[in-house]
Amino acid sequence: MSIPRPTDAELEILTVLWSRGPATVRAVHETITGRRPAQYTTVLKQLQIMDEKGLVKRDESERAHVYTAAQPREATQAQLAGDLLARGFAGSATSLLLGALSAKKPSKKELAELRKFLDDYEGRR
Amino acid sequence: MSIPRPTDAELEILTVLWSRGPATVRAVHETITGRRPAQYTTVLKQLQIMDEKGLVKRDESERAHVYTAAQPREATQAQLAGDLLARGFAGSATSLLLGALSAKKPSKKELAELRKFLDDYEGRR
DNA sequence: CTTGACCTACGAGAACCGTCGTAGTATCGT
C-alpha cells in the first residue's frame, strides 16, 4: 500500500498544493480555473479520490475541508523522475537530461545552474 | 493528429523495438515474456493499437507482420522528458536531474558522463 | 486431404481516468 504515481490531473492539483500550501477546494479550484476551465465539483471529486489514495491529507475540522499534499514536492518529483528514468531511459540519467534539454532548449542561466548543481552534488559526498 | 505520449505498456514495447530493431509479434512477445508473464494476443493487440495510433509502422508483406518503432528512441525520449519537465518540474531541468539522482544514486562513472555531456553540450553552440 | 502449428482480427470485460450533475446539509444575511 505505497503511494501510487499521480496521474496528470492529480499532479496538477498537487502542484497547486505545493505552491499554495494547505488549501480548500475553493482555493484549488480558483487557481486551476485561472489556467483552464474546470468545474468546482470536478476538483472536489479529484481531491476526494486523492485522499483515498493517500496522495493528500484532509483536515475536516472546518466546514470547508483543508487539503495538504501528503508528500513534499521533492519526494514526488523523485518518484516521477525515477519512474521515467527506469521505464524510458534504461536508468541513464544522462539520457534523461539529454531528452529534457532536447525538448526545451536551456537558457545560459539554466546551463550554469546545472553545472553548479553537479559541482555541489559531487562536492558533498 | 500528432503522435500521442505512449502509455506504460506501449513504452515497454517500444523499448523492445528500439533495441531489437524491426520485429514480429512473436519476437516482441518472447522478449517481454522473459521479464514478466504476458499472453501472445495481448502483445499482438497492443501492437495493432499502436499501429493505429501511429506509434509503430507495420510491414504486412510477410505473413508474420513486422513492426518498427515510428519514432527513433531519442525523439520519444525527448517527448517524455519534455512532458514530465513541463508538468512536474515547472520546466526546471535542474530539478528534474535532482529528482532523477535522488531516486537512483549515480555511479562515479555516471557523474563523469553527466559532466562530460554538459561540457560537450555547451561546447557546440 | 486432413491435421496441427502459426498467424491476424476482433470482441469484450475489468479497472481506471477525468468530468460533471444532482442531492442533501449547513450557514449567513436580511
Add this chain to the structure above:
DNA sequence: ACGATACTACGACGGTTCTCGTAGGTCAAG
C-alpha cells in the same frame, strides 16, 4: 424565519488502458 449561498457526498457516463479468449485463415508435413 427563510431564501440564497457554500460545502460535501455520490452516482454516472464516456473514454482509455490493459488484458485475454475465440474465431478464422494459411501453410506445410504426413
